[in-house]
Amino acid sequence: MTPRSLLLLIAFTASTTCAAPACPPAAQVEGDEPVATAIREMLAARGVGSEIALTCPGVYAVVRETRDGLVTFVRDDSGRERAYEVRDRDTAATIVESWARHDLEDSLLLGRKRPAVTTPDATSAPAQRPISAAVFAGSGHGIEGSIWSDVSMTGCVRLGGVCAGALARASRDSGEFGDADRYDTLRSAYDILATVDGARQVGRLALGGGIGFGGGWQDSKSERRVNGIYEAEKFGGVRFEARATAGWSLARELQVQFTVTGGVSPLAHQAAIHDDGSVIAGEPRGWMRFALGMRFGGL
Numbered sequence: 001m002t003p004r005s006l007l008l009l010i011a012f013t014a015s016t017t018c019a020a021p022a023c024p025p026a027a028q029v030e031g032d033e034p035v036a037t038a039i040r041e042m043l044a045a046r047g048v049g050s051e052i053a054l055t056c057p058g059v060y061a062v063v064r065e066t067r068d069g070l071v072t073f074v075r076d077d078s079g080r081e082r083a084y085e086v087r088d089r090d091t092a093a094t095i096v097e098s099w100a101r102h103d104l105e106d107s108l109l110l111g112r113k114r115p116a117v118t119t120p121d122a123t124s125a126p127a128q129r130p131i132s133a134a135v136f137a138g139s140g141h142g143i144e145g146s147i148w149s150d151v152s153m154t155g156c157v158r159l160g161g162v163c164a165g166a167l168a169r170a171s172r173d174s175g176e177f178g179d180a181d182r183y184d185t186l187r188s189a190y191d192i193l194a195t196v197d198g199a200r201q202v203g204r205l206a207l208g209g210g211i212g213f214g215g216g217w218q219d220s221k222s223e224r225r226v227n228g229i230y231e232a233e234k235f236g237g238v239r240f241e242a243r244a245t246a247g248w249s250l251a252r253e254l255q256v257q258f259t260v261t262g263g264v265s266p267l268a269h270q271a272a273i274h275d276d277g278s279v280i281a282g283e284p285r286g287w288m289r290f291a292l293g294m295r296f297g298g299l
Helices: 001-019 033-044 089-100 106-110 177-180
Strands: 028-031 061-064 069-076 080-085 131-142 147-159 160-172 185-202 205-226 231-247 254-264 273-275 278-280 288-295
Touching: 028 033, 033 061, 033 089, 061 089, 069 089, 080 089, 131 160, 131 254, 147 185, 147 288, 160 205, 177 185, 185 231, 205 254, 205 278, 231 273, 231 278, 231 288
Parallel strands: 028 061
Antiparallel strands: 061 069, 069 080, 131 147, 131 288, 147 160, 160 185, 185 205, 205 231, 231 254, 254 288, 273 278
């Protein structure tokens, strides 16, 4: 190759390199659907692709829904990463775009509708709605072997890090097990409790617990006539209980929730009542309850 040919080759290579386009803005967005898909579509409309070229630096984002908006985690190939709490998809897309586009100035970001963005820390929890309400159906198991069906409603108001409120529950003994079966007794019970609950949100999963204190009463009636009448008794007393909860968010303010509750009625008359030749089952002194329900608003 002559010196002149070598110079021409160097000039052609340099001109080709200078004309090569810069890396196009691109970001890979994953996370909760359909939010992640919506953000990818918004980025595409702004000229940010979803495929990162092999020779170009990459930006990767994960979007998670919370009850108060979105949490957006962004990372690039240089090792930089950050998490943002935002209230809408447009803001999340703008944040990802600002990482993917090196030509995007702050003035351009300010031109878009952009609510306040905060960076969550390990100790902060998302803000909750002040009111929460739930309805449950489940099963109760008395320590003397009885099995009950339960229906309950509960509501609470957030006070600091807990939710304080009340619970109302109606229960009916199946009559097939325990003292009700042994003594042929029909039993129903009603409880009204003051409650304090709390939970910790981990993505869509919420784990927590609570306590309750209040009173209740039980109606017991013999299934057999004695001297032409059905004998009946009423019991009343205090109730204490503690529960563990696990919830899964179906939407921003709607959650399916499972609870396991243990309780005691320390003044309960658990022994059978003998009255004019009839025997009536008493009241369980302790129980375990399992319930499944729907909650609006978090704990």
